[in-house]
Amino acid sequence: MTNPLKIGLALSGGGARGLAHIGILKVLLEAGISIDWISGTSMGGVIAAAYACGIPIQEIEQKALQLGNIRELVKLVDLSSHRRGMIEGDRIRDFLSDLFLDRCFENLPVRLALPAVDLLQAREIVFTSGLVFPAVLATMAVPGLFQPVQIGPYRLVDGGILNNLPVDRVRELGAGFVIGIDVQFDPYIEKPWQDLEGPTRFPVPVPDFFLDFYRAELIMVAALTKTHLQVSPPDLLLRPDIPMDITMFLGFPRVRELIAAGEACAHEALPQILRTLCG
Numbered sequence: 344m345t346n347p348l349k350i351g352l353a354l355s356g357g358g359a360r361g362l363a364h365i366g367i368l369k370v371l372l373e374a375g376i377s378i379d380w381i382s383g384t385s386m387g388g389v390i391a392a393a394y395a396c397g398i399p400i401q402e403i404e405q406k407a408l409q410l411g412n413i414r415e416l417v418k419l420v421d422l423s424s425h426r427r428g429m430i431e432g433d434r435i436r437d438f439l440s441d442l443f444l445d446r447c448f449e450n451l452p453v454r455l456a457l458p459a460v461d462l463l464q465a466r467e468i469v470f471t472s473g474l475v476f477p478a479v480l481a482t483m484a485v486p487g488l489f490q491p492v493q494i495g496p497y498r499l500v501d502g503g504i505l506n507n508l509p510v511d512r513v514r515e516l517g518a519g520f521v522i523g524i525d526v527q528f529d530p531y532i533e534k535p536w537q538d539l540e541g542p543t544r545f546p547v548p549v550p551d552f553f554l555d556f557y558r559a560e561l562i563m564v565a566a567l568t569k570t571h572l573q574v575s576p577p578d579l580l581l582r583p584d585i586p587m588d589i590t591m592f593l594g595f596p597r598v599r600e601l602i603a604a605g606e607a608c609a610h611e612a613l614p615q616i617l618r619t620l621c622g
Contacts, residue, residue: 348620351380351518353510353577354387355568356503357526358485358591361386362407362598363583366605367524369400374613376620380516382456382509384502387524388482389439392475395455396446404602406442411598430488436480443476451475456512457482458502459492467505468497469512486560487553503527507564511575520619523577526585527568530561533587579616583608 354364364387371378383391393403448455448471457470459481470478481492481499491498506512510523572580583604589597 348520349379349518350376350620351382351513351516351521352378352391353508353513353521353523354381354383354391355508355523355525355527356383356385356387356501357528358386359410359594359598360526360528360585360589360591360601361390362410362594362601363526363585363605363608364390364524365400365404365407366602366607367581367583367609368394368605369404369602370606370609370613371616372400374617376616378453380454380456380513380518382458382512382516383482384458384507384509385483385485387526388457388502389479392455392457392479393442395451395453396443396475397452398442406438407598407602410595412596439479440476443479446475448472448475448478454516456509456516458506458509458512459484459497459499460502460504461497461499462491463496463498467502468499469509471516487556503564504560505567506571507568508571510571510577514575521577521579522616523572523580525568525580525582527564528561528591530558530565578619579612581608581612 352368354361357363364383368378368390378394381391381395383389390403393406394400455471455475457475457478459468459470459478460466461468468481470481477492477494481494481497482502484490484492484500486500486504489500491500493499502509507527508523508525510521513521584607585601585604589601594601
């Protein structure tokens with residue numbers, strides 16, 4: 344479909360919940376809707392970068408399905424001896440390297456922006472040029488879980504800390520019609536992970552103080568996202584219906600359910616999207 348409006352997607356972070364973005368992309372692409380610009384943070388940044396690199400959505404889905412096997416997921420966990428992150432991250436870098444290694448922003452078939460946060464200057468840094476892979480690692484560097492990523496003068500962590508749903512960054516790229524997709528855990532209505540019924544098994548031992556710290560961060564991120572949406576709202580905001588017990592860290596074994604949630608959300612919104620584009 345040739346669209347007079349240039350379409351942009353903003354994909355939020357959300358850990359495992361971000362795999363729902365794959366389902367939304369699948370439906371849009373199957374409907375013949377081309378995406379001209381894309382941005383994302385954390386898991387949303389990983390998927391945005393993969394799509395922008397021209398990797399077929401089926402291949403992205405297969406990569407995600409590997410994470411649904413708990414044995415394969417545990418293989419990616421290399422506990423760190425450093426004090427700045429619980430996970431070393433070398434195995435995850437190896438897992439992602441074939442998707443992004445040697446790719447440059449300037450040569451991508453789809454324009455891409457990846458936000459991260461510089462701890463030294465206390466500000467958002469948005470990558471739109473240079474090598475893609477270091478920028479991907481930076482935007483997914485969850486504080487406390489991964490070590491910060493050093494790129495030039497910047498000491499970078501998860502872009503979702505300041506801008507978890509980067510609608511503004513897609514507009515800056517040139518998008519005329521922006522779809523925002525928010526999959527983040529909502530701390531205002533959802534229980535703390537420790538209070539969920541049933542066992543909460545993490546791939547690595549996670550102390551309660553880390554979960555308390557991260558919930559506090561989620562409250563901050565949710566408040567900032569609400570403010571960002573008031574200042575720079577998308578033309579269409581999608582929030583897939585993801586069960587509360589599919590959490591950021593525990594949701595990977597339910598990847599098929601997450602992708603299906605994204606598909607259901609996109610199918611529901613598709614008539615409105617097509618009316619707007621064909622207007």
